[in-house]
Amino acid sequence: MRKAFAIAGSPEAVLEAKFGGMLRALTYGAPPHGGIAPGIDRIVMLLAGEENLREVVLYPMNQRAEDLLMGAPSEVTPKQLRELHIRLNLPSK
Secondary structure, X not given: OHHHHHHHOOOHHHHHHHHHHHHXXXXXXXXXXXXXXXXXXXXXXXXXXXXXHHHOOOOOOOOOOOXXXXXXXXXXXXXXXXXXXXOOOOOOO
């Protein structure tokens, strides 16, 4: 990322001011790809003769998009909401 901005002519100070959080996050590794991938899992599915992608995917989810291995998604605690300054305005039951 630094190299790309250097090629574009952006000074390091601007890069740090605008994208400091992203730069620090990238020091821990690349972010999830968001669904843009070469389709290796589908190729493996075809090579393995499987009809369902879930049989070959590393972290499969169930039909309700729950990751049973990680227990996600899970309930958010009030403490977590306070830390992020989020207030829920849910309809009354």
